[in-house]
Amino acid sequence: xxxxxxxxxxxxxxxxxxxxxxxxKSAMLPLLTLVQRAERVISPEAMVAISExxxxxxxxxxxxxxxxxxxxxxxxxxxxxLFCINxxxxxxxxxxxxxxxxxxxxIKVGETTSDEKFTLHREECLADCTNAPMMRINDxxxxxxxxxxxxxxLDSLD
Amino acid sequence: xxxxxxxxINMKDLQTMKVYEEQGGYQSLKKAFxxxxxxxxxxxxxxxxxxxxxxxxxxxxxxxFLAKDVFPRYLCxxxxxxxxxxxxxxxxxxxxxHMLIEGMILCSYACRIxxxxxxxxxxxxxxxxxMDKALEEARAKGxxxxxxxxxxxxxxxxxxxxxxxxxxxxxxxxLNSLEGGRGEPRMKPPFPAVEGxxxxxTVINNVETLCVVPYIINEGAEKYASMGTEKSKGTxxxxxxxxxxxPGNYEVVLGTPMREIIYEIAGGIPNGNKLKAxxxxxxxxxxxxxxxxxxxxxxxxxxxxxxxxxxxxxxxxDDSVNIVEPTLRLISFYMHESCGKCTPCxxxxxxxxxxxxxxxxxxxxxxxxxxxxxxxxxMTMKAFCPLADACVSPVMSSIKHFRADYEEYFKNxxxxxx
Numbered sequence: 375x376x377x378x379x380x381x382x383x384x385x386x387x388x389x390x391x392x393x394x395x396x397x398x399k400s401a402m403l404p405l406l407t408l409v410q411r412a413e414r415v416i417s418p419e420a421m422v423a424i425s426e427x428x429x430x431x432x433x434x435x436x437x438x439x440x441x442x443x444x445x446x447x448x449x450x451x452x453x454x455x456l457f458c459i460n461x462x463x464x465x466x467x468x469x470x471x472x473x474x475x476x477x478x479x480x481i482k483v484g485e486t487t488s489d490e491k492f493t494l495h496r497e498e499c500l501a502d503c504t505n506a507p508m509m510r511i512n513d514x515x516x517x518x519x520x521x522x523x524x525x526x527x528l529d530s531l532d
Numbered sequence: 533x534x535x536x537x538x539x540x541i542n543m544k545d546l547q548t549m550k551v552y553e554e555q556g557g558y559q560s561l562k563k564a565f566x567x568x569x570x571x572x573x574x575x576x577x578x579x580x581x582x583x584x585x586x587x588x589x590x591x592x593x594x595x596x597f598l599a600k601d602v603f604p605r606y607l608c609x610x611x612x613x614x615x616x617x618x619x620x621x622x623x624x625x626x627x628x629x630h631m632l633i634e635g636m637i638l639c640s641y642a643c644r645i646x647x648x649x650x651x652x653x654x655x656x657x658x659x660x661x662x663m664d665k666a667l668e669e670a671r672a673k674g675x676x677x678x679x680x681x682x683x684x685x686x687x688x689x690x691x692x693x694x695x696x697x698x699x700x701x702x703x704x705x706x707l708n709s710l711e712g713g714r715g716e717p718r719m720k721p722p723f724p725a726v727e728g729x730x731x732x733x734t735v736i737n738n739v740e741t742l743c744v745v746p747y748i749i750n751e752g753a754e755k756y757a758s759m760g761t762e763k764s765k766g767t768x769x770x771x772x773x774x775x776x777x778x779p780g781n782y783e784v785v786l787g788t789p790m791r792e793i794i795y796e797i798a799g800g801i802p803n804g805n806k807l808k809a810x811x812x813x814x815x816x817x818x819x820x821x822x823x824x825x826x827x828x829x830x831x832x833x834x835x836x837x838x839x840x841x842x843x844x845x846x847x848x849x850d851d852s853v854n855i856v857e858p859t860l861r862l863i864s865f866y867m868h869e870s871c872g873k874c875t876p877c878x879x880x881x882x883x884x885x886x887x888x889x890x891x892x893x894x895x896x897x898x899x900x901x902x903x904x905x906x907x908x909x910x911m912t913m914k915a916f917c918p919l920a921d922a923c924v925s926p927v928m929s930s931i932k933h934f935r936a937d938y939e940e941y942f943k944n945x946x947x948x949x950x
Contacts, residue, residue, distance in 0.1 A: 394690040394692075395690075396647075396730065397711070397712075397730060398712075399711060399712035399713075400692075400710060400711055400712045401712065402712030402713070403654075403692070403693060403694065403695050403709065403712065404692070404693065406695065407654070407693055407695060428712070437714060438712065438713060438714055441697065441714040441715060441716075441871070442654070442694070442695035442696050442697050442715070443695070443696035443697065444654045444655075444695040444696035445695060445696075456655070459861070460616045460815075460861065460862075460865055461616050461617065461774070461811075461815055461847055461858050461861055461862060461865075462616065462617055462773035462774050462779075462847055464857070464858060464861050465773075465774045465775055465847070465849060465853065465858065466774075498614070498616070498698065498865050498868060498869065499614055499615070499616040499617070499618075499698075499815075499865070500655050501613045501614060501618060501619040501621070501622045501653070501655070501656075502619050502622065503616070503617050503618070503619045503771055503773035503779070503845065503847075504619055504771055504772065504773050504779040504780045504781060505779070506773055506774075506779070510655060513657045513658045514658070515658070
C-alpha cells in the first residue's frame with residue numbers, strides 16, 4: 375500500500391487509459407501526466423501508486439519519470455511558464471524578454487514564486503517558431519511576445 | 533499556387549467532421565476500399581511521396597517492408613514535432629485533424645493494421661483535446677471501429693502524449709516511450725517494419741506524410757507525381773522563421789527556388805539587413821551561406837548544396853548576427869536533449885558546448901577549431917541514432933562557411949589562454 379490514492383474520477387480515467395493499450399506499461403506516461411497535472415508534483419508515494427497500477431517496480435517508474443522534462447519532483451507553480459529560447463526565438467530577441475519576465479516575477483529562471491503562483495523555466499523549441507518569440511503557460515501558447523505583452527499576460531492570470 | 537495540405541487550412545470550423553466532409557473529406561475511403569490493400573501501397577509508391585519528418589524515405593516502400601504475415605501490426609503517427617524551427621505539424625493538427633485521421637485510415641487499410649497511435653509531444657496537450665474530439669467524431673461516423681463501411685476492416689486510433697523529450701521524435705525512441713519506457717533509441721536492425729511497437733511490425737510516419745495520402749488516393753499517383761522535380765514529388769510544408777518579414781507555414785511545390793521562398797513568400801529580410809545564412813531543413817541540417825540562396829528547395833538540390841531538406845524548417849539569419857551565437861544555442865539544445873545512452877553523443881555535445889562557450893568568452897584560439905573538428909569526426913555515425921550527427925551539422929557548417937565569425941572572438945583572446 376502506498377500513501378497516495380487516486381480519486382474516484384481518476385480511477386475512471388485510468389481505466390479508460392489502460393483500455394487503449396495491449397500492455398499496461400504503455401500507460402506509464404499518461405499516468406505520470408495525470409498525477410503531475412493534478413498535484414503539480416510527482417511524489418515518491420505517487421510513484422509507488424503508479425507502479426502498483428502498472429505492475430512494475432517503483433524504481434522503474436522513477437527511472438522513466440526522470441527521463442522526461444515535464445515531470446517534477448518539486449512542486450511547480452499554479453502557472454508553469456515555459457519560455458522558448460531556441461534558435462528562432464533567440465533570433466527574435468527572447469533572451470532579453472526572458473530576463474524581463476524573471477525580473478517581473480522577481481525570481482531566477484528555474485524558480486517558483488514564493489506564493490507558488492508562477493514557475494519560470496527556460497525551454498527548448500516548442501514548435502511555434504513562426505510566432506517567435508513565444509512561451510507556453512500551462513496549456514496555452516503565447517506568440518509575438520514583447521515586454522508589454524508579457525506584462526499584460528502575466529497580470530491577467532489569477 | 534498548388535495547395536494540397538493547406539487548401540482550406542484557415543476555413544472556419546475545418547476541424548469539425550461536418551465542414552471537413554463538406555470539403556470532400558473522407559471521400560478517399562470509398563475509393564481505397566474498392567481496391568486491394570497491396571494496390572494502395574503501389575499507388576503511394578508510384579506517387580513518389582517521401583517521408584516529411586526529416587529523413588525523406590519513400591513512404592510506399594516503407595509500407596511494403598512490413599514483415600510478411602506477422603500480426604498484429606501497428607501504425608504510429610509521429611507528432612512529436614520538436615526539431616527547432618519546425619511548426620508545420622502543429623498547424624495541421626490544430627486546424628485539420630480529420631485529414632490526419634483519413635490518412636491514417638488509408639495507411640492502416642493498405643498495411644492491414646488494426647491499431648494506430650498518434651504520439652503527440654507532451655507540450656501539445658491542447659492538440660490532444662482536438663485530436664480526441666476528431667477521433668470521437670470519426671468513430672460516431674463509422675470511419676473507425678469494427679467493420680468500417682461494411683468492409684470487414686477494423687481500426688482503432690488512440691492519442692498518446694509524450695512528456696518533453698526531443699529524442700522521442702526518433703522513431704525507435706518513440707516506440708520505447710510509447711511502451712512506457714525511457715525514450716532511448718534502439719539499435720537497428722531490426723527496423724520497426726520487422727520489430728517495432730511491442731516487437732510487432734510497425735509503420736511510423738510523420739503527420740504531414742500521412743496527411744498527403746488522401747490526396748494521392750483521390751487524385752491519383754500520376755497527378756501528385758506530376759508536381760515537383762524528378763526525385764522530389766509533390767508539395768512540402770515549410771516553416772519559415774527567424775529574420776523574415778512574414779514568418780509562417782507555407783506550402784510550396786518542391787523545386788521552388790529558395791530565393792523565392794525567402795524574399796517573396798516570406799517577405800524578405802526586415803530592418804534593411806541582408807541575408808547572411810539560412811538553415812534549410814531544421815536545426816539538424818547544415819546551414820548554408822547567402823550566396824547559395826539560388827538553390828532549389830527539393831531533396832536532391834539541397835543535398836548537392838551540402839545540406840538537407842530535413843523537416844522543412846527554414847531558419848533565416850541576417851547579417852546582424854555572429855553565427856557563433858546561434859551555433860552555441862543549438863549545441864546547448866543537443867546537449868540538453870542527448871538521452872545519454874551513447875558516449876560520443878553524451879560527451880561530444882558537452883565538449884563542443886564547453887569549447888564554443890570558451891570561444892565566446894574570448895578565451896579561444898585557432899586550435900580550438902581543430903579540436904572541434906576532431907570531436908565532430910568522433911561523433912558522426914558513431915551512435916545509435918542521428919542526434920549526435922545532428923549536433924555536428926551546425927558546428928561543422930558554421931566552421932566551413934563562417935570561420936571568420938569564430939576568428940572575431942580570437943582577436944580579443946589573451947595569449948596563452950587555452
